[in-house]
Amino acid sequence: MAGDLTRLTAHELTDAYRGGEATPTRAVEAYLARIERLDGDLGAYLTLTRDTALAEARAADARYGKNAALGPLDGVPVALKDVLCAVGVRTTCGSRILETFVPPYDATVVTRLKAAGAVLLGKTNMDEFAMGSSTEHSAFKPTRNPWDLARVPGGSSGGSAAAVAADLAAVALGTDTGGSIRQPAAFCGLVGFKPTYGRVSRYGLVAFASSLDQIGPLAKDVRDCALLLSVIAGHDRRDATSLAAPVPDYAAALGGGARGLRIGVPREYFNEGVDPDVERSVRTAITVLRDLGATMAEISLPNTDYGIAVYYILAPAEASSNLARYDGVKYGLRVPGRDLIEMSGRTRAAGFGAEVKRRIMLGTYALSAGYYDAYYGRAQKVRTLVRRDFETAFANVDLIVAPTTPNVAFKHGEKEDPLSMYLNDVFTVPGNLAGIPAVSIRCGFSRDGLPIGLQLIGRPLEEATVLRAAYAYEQATPWLERRPGLT
Amino acid sequence: MIDRKDVEHVARLGRLALTEGELERMRGELAAILQYIEKLRAVDVEGVEPTSHAVPVVNVMREDEVEPPGDHETMMGNAPDRSGEFFRVPRIIED
Amino acid sequence: MSDAALATTNWEIVIGLEVHAQLLTRSKMFCGCPTTFGAAPNTQTCPVCQGMPGVLPVVNRRAVEFGLRTALAFNCQINPRCRFARKHYYYPDMPKNYQISQYEEPLAEHGWLEIDRPDGTSRRIGIQRLHLEEDVGKLIHEGTLETAQASLVDFNRAGVPLMETVSKPELRSPEEAAEYLRAFRAVLVYLGVCDGNMEEGSLRCDANVSLRRPGAREFGTKVEIKNMNSFRNVQRALEFEVQRQARALEAGEPIVQETRLWDADRGYTRSMRSKEYAHDYRYFPEPDLTPLVLEPAGIAAIRAALLELPRARRQRFVSEYGLPAYDATVLTQSRALAEYFESAVREFPNPKVVSNWIMSELLREIPGDDERAIQACRVTPQRLIGLLRLIENATISGKIAKDVFDRMLRSGEAADTIVQREGLTQVADAGALAAIVDQVLAANPKPVEDYRRGKTAAAKALVGLVMKATQGKANPALVNQLLEEKLSDARGGRL
């Protein structure tokens, strides 16, 4: 049954380990074999940690064998977006400039995964420095969508999403700065969660836009998502912006149901830009939630339309600063030059791809003398208005329901023009600007069989409420039965 | 709007040795994006506080305690060029 | 007319100082790496202070406390809310190519520092702002910066806490600037927030210099002077620069706004390649750090804990102990020394004597501004008093006492322990001494003869001989007295 092991969720897998029907080693071998067979076409992984994975699996075997203390993810094969540092494992951020970088330290989430007994399978592909929505902007290769190889898996966490959707990992971590977990989750039919800003430590996450970045789970179902979130969430003294609030057992809280929840439906998220298939599925999902006992109310988030403009000032500005350190002096690529300025200028020109250079230029411009107030300063104020929209809404509702994306997965090369690519994040960006938790779950399929994402957005630190509603919906619908036609 | 000189200045500030072609393409793309961003001018932000942190946390500090520094060889392990215990860089000309 | 005269008569000198002080914390500003000076290159770094991908800074609480302490000592207004900001420019000694500093919301503003002038009056120099930031690494050029084909980078110093303090442009002469720096340093050393070592770079000073016609409202074009690494160099550099500008202005040449390096060996300032066009630091609030909201209660606590500052203490030493101004200045150069003096005087209420012993003996062995050395000194104030009491009750002579002091320094023993063991007490018993005097007189007929012939000077020689006979332990006063008697008897006998 080795082949089938890769079809299981993390919680099914650990049950199988406990029941003795499977061992971590057999699971890891099954995953490695499947990666061997399929990842050539898919391009989900940049680095495989085969040997350490097998070693960790054997250690987990032993723990199950002499029923020693077990971690919540003991023996579960996990994939990491290649923006998260793990000691001794090449961490490229999908960029030439970090092609050779080997971090001497573990990201806090990696430390926590290891402590939970998880087995690291490898590092997954991504848009360079998490800038993109299609994983076409990796310096190394594009990643393909398991539901249709001609289409993108979304991005920037496309490698992690494709890996889980194609059963090349049980669960994975991604990062979400403007939708980079939720949008690929929607395109690949997964559960993808962006926690409250500060809920998960960013220490060891290679920064793109520091005030927006959050790490979160990509999983096959809501229970796995909750399990993984419980492991990675919590305060970290190494991240001054991480929150001290205690971490509930998210998995234990799933059963609460949707009854009594007041759920808001934001007018602005159902505009003419939304694909009819997407709108239909989301409207149907809303009726399902009502049938589950939630009370639905139309609400307004009037500043939604400004989200993308705000985001494309703030994120590039912070990125232009965060990426200044890549200068060929301390690590990564160095292109020789007659003097330091030529060396670092050439290194950066050759080491960064077009999209990254574009955003460095945009962000540098927005911060430069004479423009700060007009761009960065104003954007920060409009960000306040976007935040207030949610605060006002959450005075009357517990959750907000909306499409994750206006459309389903698009074809490779379909969105050449940067701006049209940016606009794909219109429904996910506001959550990052407000720093609030949001999940994307599967809520149906388009005419041509592509998954559609439903977004549930909650109050700060109310991850449990979001997951509870998501779980109730998942249990009430048949969507998880369908699988991508990969063999 | 953004002209060629601005683009060259910004490329210098951002330490990017861009080619002629890149500079020209960049000018057009930045212009288009900035054009889109113009919509923010319409927003009334009179008296609105800027948001630089999504969560209202203050005064996070660490105690003044020494932690063992990283192992020297490990910390130098990624150096593209080194001379003994130092990182080595080509001739510095004041920018 | 001399340049110096030119500068002072035709022009008003306008100087502002920008001082960077390394704070005496154990760990760095944003990571746990040690701050100790002089370790092997790149051995005091971690992923954070090397600016590796993915790392995050966390503020050192003690650095903030030191900043607040200094701000209050400089009479600054503490900003109720302050924030760190990123300052961007490319330089290989700065791992992230931005410096975490403070910009629009510094720790404190609007303070002042009182300085004394040669004529005995004093003057308040305004302090514009005080903020915290991180230091950069060290560059070693293979040759000079201009000729080097390559440079080497050591990040040990990168991330060490710095406190930057900017004075208002209110200093009116190079002497005044040097005096400001001295007073500034005294406060920092006194508060224990900086060791004040300019040679090692713990205290670094840049200056903005301009000239204007006396009474003119607007400032002249200012020139920034860097690389003045001692008080003397600050004054020399500023004197040179003032005269250079005066000469230029008198010749009708415009002053170029630029940065000039002081060359101590050649004694002149030379222009650095102007990088004005590139000065666009693109500051924005550091998103990885939370704002600091400084509660009045916390600030009050620090103010309450503030110690008496050097200047006030110096004045008190003169008024309360009647010390000469010179003594007071020497004794207040560090908190440890001033406290040493005061605890000694508390039990031995003869301030001048204590002051003399500290200045002539203690400071011969220990630098007066070395807090640690003074606190560690084996001759504690109590031990010093023990020694002074032995002199007071004539157990030992002042001369012997000096040797005893040296032994106390080496052995750490109490004065009387040493005096007893070595048998250094003065022979103060008249009878015992009389016998020795007789022996000396008997053994030395020649000087006795001379004395009788009226050469009173001969008495001196005899005193010396008696002291020699007692290895200096005789009480000199008593020896004189005995000789007087015996010799005069002798003379009288003759008549």
Ligand SMILES: [Mg+2]
């Ligand atoms: Mg500074």
Ligand SMILES: [Zn+2]
């Ligand atoms: Zn460090």
